[in-house]
């Protein structure tokens with residue numbers, strides 16, 4: 001017994017020695033995006049890596065005071081980012097973003113991101129780190145229209161790891177040669193439901209092709225110039241962006257559509273979720289007292305209810321007034337003449353609220369974190385997607401059978417439709433059943449997603465960048481990858497054969513006619 005126990009402690013001790021001493025690595029995280037969900041993701045990931053015994057440094061616009069035991073956690077706060085963002089958001093009503101068509105939306109976004117990326121390359125704190133000649137074993141960069149940032153892996157001599165916040169779309173796929181299935185993988189800002197009709201697939205092909213062309217001829221060259229401006233000796237942007245050891249995807253088969261993944265694309269969707277905590281008293285009392293159940297209504301951290309037009313706002317109010325359920329509504333303004341069963345809060349711990357037994361339905365904008373948290377808790381959703389990837393996420397939920405979706409901009413988004421959708425979701429048990437089924441799938445994983453991320457980051461460091469995980473497709477030209485050269489060759493061969501055959505047939509025909517004529521003449 002004693003021997004067993006001490007063997008056990010010895011194993012534990014050895015394990016700690018291995019994890020905390022042997023595998024303690026220096027990891028740099030570059031997470032420049034300001035939005036609240038990006039803060040949750042970047043800090044969950046980097047804290048997880050630090051708690052696993054690594055020495056972590058994070059470059060981020062968020063100043064927070066999280067201290068991590070076992071290993072250190074250094075923050076470099078990007079100057080001016082948070083302030084600029086607050087200012088930008090004052091002038092931008094995100095509910096109106098759809099007024100640009102898809103391409104414009106992307107071009108404007110890219111221009112905006114270009115300025116932000118350049119701000120990082122000029123940041124005092126970042127330069128201090130560069131000039132300290134410090135090196136890192138791995139550099140994790142958030143993928144968000146900022147490919148130039150990947151040069152920092154070269155600067156700090158670390159293996160390049162990409163964190164992708166919105167699932168395996170073409171902009172991360174092309175970094176690692178992961179296939180983008182144009183036939184069934186709707187483009188990120190599209191609204192095509194799955195499965196796509198012929199028309200949608202045609203449109204999808206055009207969207208993707210347009211993007212690839214723009215990426216090749218406009219976006220990457222711009223990023224290349226940006227890199228060269230600040231790091232004249234750096235490799236070309238193409239060499240930088242295809243030198244990715246690992247992509248950590250904020251998705252999972254239970255929260256996203258199922259797609260093929262190359263071995264260095266690792267889905268860690270849900271890694272940000274911590275076990276539920278006690279709710280704030282006010283919210284707990286409200287939900288505990290919801291004898292007919294409750295509905296959570298939150299449009300995430302960026303969309304502000306104060307920006308919503310009066311027509312839609314009163315639509316929600318009128319529908320809520322008619323429901324028997326209590327409504328917990330996250331809003332940034334007070335709304336007058338609220339019925340007593342509707343409660344407005346500025347902020348709420350969304351994950352903990354969704355874990356409450358009273359919650360029957362979640363009305364959401366369809367952000368990937370919100371969707372993941374619904375799946376985690378088995379809560380059906382009504383998605384009201386507004387911009388970006390929200391519509392594709394919402395369509396995934398509809399396809400998986402645990403939700404309905406009404407696009408915010410749909411001309412037929414009216415009170416009746418809202419009421420019908422909510423009552424259908426509450427009445428028809430199918431949605432809840434499917435949500436619980438998916439939740440089971442979500443939880444049935446060999447390791448929790450944060451540990452999986454830690455494992456793979458260590459793996460990349462232990463195996464010197466793990467080049468053996470990369471597919472050959474990464475190094476082919478696009479026409480080779482798509483077999484266009486081979487298909488063209490076969491096509492030309494077929495044409496040559498067809499021409500020869502035609503000539504031969506003509507010859508035979510002519511000969512026959514001549515012979516026939518001769519025979520007639522005789």
Ligand SMILES: *[C@@H]1O[C@H](CO)[C@@H](O)[C@H](O)[C@H]1NC(C)=O
Pocket residue numbers: 051052069070
């Ligand atoms: C940190 O280290 C202490 C002692 O070395 C250990 O008891 C504790 O479990 C560790 N915490 C984590 C999060 O690894």
Ligand SMILES: *[C@@H]1O[C@H](CO)[C@@H](O)[C@H](O)[C@H]1NC(C)=O
Pocket residue numbers: 055056071072134
């Ligand atoms: C982590 O790295 C920083 C920067 O190199 C260093 O100052 C610090 O001492 C390291 N911490 C640990 C626990 O090794």
Ligand SMILES: *[C@@H]1O[C@H](CO)[C@@H](O)[C@H](O)[C@H]1NC(C)=O
Pocket residue numbers: 131132133
């Ligand atoms: C960093 O390296 C450069 C070039 O090797 C050297 O001139 C500089 O003094 C080093 N800086 C520090 C802080 O060691």
Ligand SMILES: *[C@@H]1O[C@H](CO)[C@@H](O)[C@H](O)[C@H]1NC(C)=O
Pocket residue numbers: 154158159160235239240243245464465
């Ligand atoms: C690619 O990354 C490896 C480390 O994983 C590094 O040694 C190499 O210099 C990088 N190459 C380019 C072109 O960035």
Ligand SMILES: *[C@@H]1O[C@H](CO)[C@@H](O)[C@H](O)[C@H]1NC(C)=O
Pocket residue numbers: 332333334
């Ligand atoms: C909303 O109401 C609360 C209390 O009723 C008040 O403290 C707060 O200042 C109000 N906020 C706004 C933006 O009107």
